[in-house]
Amino acid sequence: MPHNSIAPALLFSNFPLAEELLKAVEKIGFERPTPVQQQAIPPALEAKDLLVSAETGSGKTAAFLLPTLQHLLSRHTTLFGTRALILSPTRELAQQTFNQCRALAEFTELKVGLVTGGEDFKQQQGALRRNAEIIVATPGRLLELIQQDAADFSHLQVLVLDEADRMLDMGFSEDVLNIAEHCNKQRQTLLFSATLTHYGVIKMADKVLKNHKTVALNTLHDGHNNIQQQIVLADDNDHKQKLLAWLLLNDRYDKALIFTNTRLRANELQAPLQAQNLRVGVLHGDMEQRERNRIMALFRDGIVNILVSTDLAARGLDVKGVNLVINFDVPRNGIDYIHRIGRTGRADEQGLAVALVKSTEWNLMAGIQRFLKQKFERRTIKEQEGNYKGPKKLKSSGKAAGSKLKREPKKVAAEKVKIRDRDKKNIGKRRAPSNPSELKPSNGQDE
């Protein structure tokens, strides 16, 4: 094969890493960065907060250890206290991370400490006091030590939450947030999770990350998922309204969140749903703060159990009992999608996310599935079945084949030619505007 047909493979030496770290990488025997290392190391080195989906076995440990070690090497400090904290769900994982951290730090002066349950408490107090720059810990034991004032994270530079989904599964959510509260607010935070479509991960990300970048690398066969994701095809917005009402009247849920892309649409949905005797509130950025607080309180207390919201209004929303999310409009990108569906799901149950998708949104939805490396279940609602059945042919990307080349309906094209010819004749003369409805495609879509 000719040389120039092979894309140059990235090497660890392409990253701006200290010589001591590159030497350790070589000694350990890592030759080339894995995909998660390629995608996560550069933004982490720029001190950005990251939300990363990557599984065990992907090389995620080195993906957060290398930039963390680099950060500590390049920013000297004389301040006392731990400089990097890595939280792991289990003792075994903490031990492995500790081992890898020591191996990567071998040629540096940095000291690494391990704080896990089951080990000698006094000895661990000592490890914290002896001021190891890096601590690898499980949340329960660390919190005990914090409560005894044995730990100081007021000058912490990097906080890593590894396998955040497992920490949530194990009931560590409160402990992790509590520990994060004790950490320096100016720190960099890296949150790793096997999946981003897992209950609580997004809510945790909202609380601990600042202006973060998302790196999504999870796989299709993602056993961790406890948010079921479905697509229901729709002909147009009127059809979507019928589907929405059907879902809200027939599916089982405690509380439901409906997302729209615009404030206008959020407002428009309220009356038709109320007409079906559904208890609905609306939340969007145009509303006064006092009104927003009032609606949120009604939703929290369950006085309204359905909330229609735009993305901005729902950021940071953490209400118990939301187990149905409906995307009335398909969100504009994968990250907004994750943030929307991340409002559902609880430790002990499955959340359901349904997207209503019309033909013009098919490719956007396909792009979101590709971004998440997941394929959503297609659901048909017999009682409200429409005509749109999806594209006839699909590209390997999942997008509609030939959609860009789609011809205008004959009538519309002929009408355009007629208007163009008339305009040519009338150059310089004023003319009455043509009726725009004549030019509208006849599929009833309004966007």
Ligand code: AMP
């Ligand atoms: P992790 O996903 O961090 O648990 O890593 C899984 C395994 O891959 C561990 O045994 C690592 O030592 C190994 N590993 C991590 N990065 C690389 C790399 N760039 N090349 C080869 N092996 C690696």
